[in-house]
Amino acid sequence: MKNVLITGGSRGIGASTAIECARRGFGVILTWNSKPQAASQVVEHIQAAGGHALALQLNVEDTSSFSQFRSNLEDIMESHWEARGLHGLVNNAGYGLYNPIETVTETQFDSLMNVHLKGPFFLTQTLLPLLEPNAAIVNLTSATTRVATAGVAPYATFKGGLEVLTRYMAKEFGERKIRVNAVSPGPIRTELGGGLSDEFEALLAGQTALGRIGEPDEVARVIAGLLSADCGWINAQTIEVTGGYNI
Numbered sequence: 001m002k003n004v005l006i007t008g009g010s011r012g013i014g015a016s017t018a019i020e021c022a023r024r025g026f027g028v029i030l031t032w033n034s035k036p037q038a039a040s041q042v043v044e045h046i047q048a049a050g051g052h053a054l055a056l057q058l059n060v061e062d063t064s065s066f067s068q069f070r071s072n073l074e075d076i077m078e079s080h081w082e083a084r085g086l087h088g089l090v091n092n093a094g095y096g097l098y099n100p101i102e103t104v105t106e107t108q109f110d111s112l113m114n115v116h117l118k119g120p121f122f123l124t125q126t127l128l129p130l131l132e133p134n135a136a137i138v139n140l141t142s143a144t145t146r147v148a149t150a151g152v153a154p155y156a157t158f159k160g161g162l163e164v165l166t167r168y169m170a171k172e173f174g175e176r177k178i179r180v181n182a183v184s185p186g187p188i189r190t191e192l193g194g195g196l197s198d199e200f201e202a203l204l205a206g207q208t209a210l211g212r213i214g215e216p217d218e219v220a221r222v223i224a225g226l227l228s229a230d231c232g233w234i235n236a237q238t239i240e241v242t243g244g245y246n247i
Helices: 012-023 036-048 063-081 106-130 153-176 198-206 216-227
Strands: 003-006 027-032 052-057 086-091 131-140 179-185 238-241
Touching: 003 012, 003 063, 012 027, 012 036, 012 052, 012 086, 012 216, 027 036, 027 063, 036 052, 052 063, 063 106, 086 106, 086 216, 106 131, 106 153, 131 153, 131 216, 153 179, 179 216, 216 238
Parallel strands: 003 027, 003 086, 027 052, 086 131, 131 179, 179 238
Antiparallel strands: none
């Protein structure tokens, strides 16, 4: 069984990705930060369907915890599945902040940077020895890196940095036969930033060629595909999953 780690797997796109990966036969380790019950529900859902899943706590903003997290990850995989390696890593954990540039505080700026750029950088560095040959990494970015939306400047800036980092990871990890790609969702029905009001959802749907916003499982299928051998020749790419948002 090939194992994948999905950060922020207790809700939204992360939870849907965990379920989709398990459906395809992966062993799934999902992380949670502040919602253990939600993570447990995802694990129970996967196990009830005959899949394999585990959950571990991780705060991607706290890089000092990564070494211990790796040790915990190795222990739990070995004790439950007699395995220590990873076939995939999905850097998904994150949150949104909707403030104009003039009101963003330095604390808010630093927190967003830590979660969306610094965290994925150093978590990947920490877990790199566990990634097997022919493994895959998927970084979650955002269509806001292409379409400027008022109020999300710091978030979009760090997601843009993650897209650049994706290409550098692909370049440097190529010798290990590890592929690295980014998935860039458009408007998706999740809890990010408190969810979407009916009015805002209608506005976003009107800006999308397919006339609606997306669902988490539609993004999850793309992520799971990139982790599989079906996409074994796709590398160093950012794949937009938006239904044709602002084209």
